[in-house]
Amino acid sequence: MSGEDVPHRAESSEARAAAVSDIQELMRRKEEIEAEIKANYDLLESQKGIGMNEPLVDCEGYPRADVDLYQVRTARHNIICLQNDHKALMKQVEEALHQLHARDKEKQARDMAEAREEAMNRGLASNSPALPQAFARVNSISPGSPASIAGLQVDDEIVEFGSVNTQNFQSLQNVGTVVQHSEGKPLNVTVIRRGEKHQLRLIPTRWAGKGLLGCNIIPLQR
Numbered sequence: 001m002s003g004e005d006v007p008h009r010a011e012s013s014e015a016r017a018a019a020v021s022d023i024q025e026l027m028r029r030k031e032e033i034e035a036e037i038k039a040n041y042d043l044l045e046s047q048k049g050i051g052m053n054e055p056l057v058d059c060e061g062y063p064r065a066d067v068d069l070y071q072v073r074t075a076r077h078n079i080i081c082l083q084n085d086h087k088a089l090m091k092q093v094e095e096a097l098h099q100l101h102a103r104d105k106e107k108q109a110r111d112m113a114e115a116r117e118e119a120m121n122r123g124l125a126s127n128s129p130a131l132p133q134a135f136a137r138v139n140s141i142s143p144g145s146p147a148s149i150a151g152l153q154v155d156d157e158i159v160e161f162g163s164v165n166t167q168n169f170q171s172l173q174n175v176g177t178v179v180q181h182s183e184g185k186p187l188n189v190t191v192i193r194r195g196e197k198h199q200l201r202l203i204p205t206r207w208a209g210k211g212l213l214g215c216n217i218i219p220l221q222r
Contacts, residue, residue, distance in 0.1 A: 012107060019100050020149050026093045027207075033089065037082045040075040047072050052079065097144035108153060115194045131192055132159045135169040136217050138191075145214020150202035152215060153193060160190035172219055179204045179212050 044050050047067040056072065058064055134157035141148050159166065162178040178187065182204050189200045204212035 023096050030089055033082050033086045040078045043075045101143040133166045134159050135166045136219050139216040139218045142209050142214040146205045147213045147215035151200050156191040156193050158191055162187040
């Protein structure tokens, strides 16, 4: 890696961190809106289960006396506005995830090119220190998932996943147990990527997809 690449890498990392922070803020706002929508629906339910479309007048055309008309109208209006906000926000989330995924693909391609160049420059020097043995490999990653946000990439070979390492790994159930007990907590993950060791910080989190990671891991033959 040349000296000119260092500022570029730092700038790229900062841009990715900012993008991830923006996505997390959008997801936080999404959860807030969904909670507000639910609260307004709960209010309608408390008003004789009146819902969004039931009439507010009786059979004779007079305003109903068995519900709070002001609360019902306000809740209905709030729900419509919040649903519009939610739709617009989800479009923002989709665009942000698409941009993050595109940035990650670009970085991956750049990293591979740099790795090939460095390998040629070093002439694959035989005196390089031996890398630790991996026990599993990342087979697939869903865009926008906690694994993607943490920086995991397909074909990363896992050396350490929280408390699980090559010495104590027995099956993927070991990894699953660590994930279940670490929801919302940062995990240190060490991977081998194109011959280099990388340290990542992964936070198992509930997201729009399945599971807490959003990636598929397969064991390596030992």
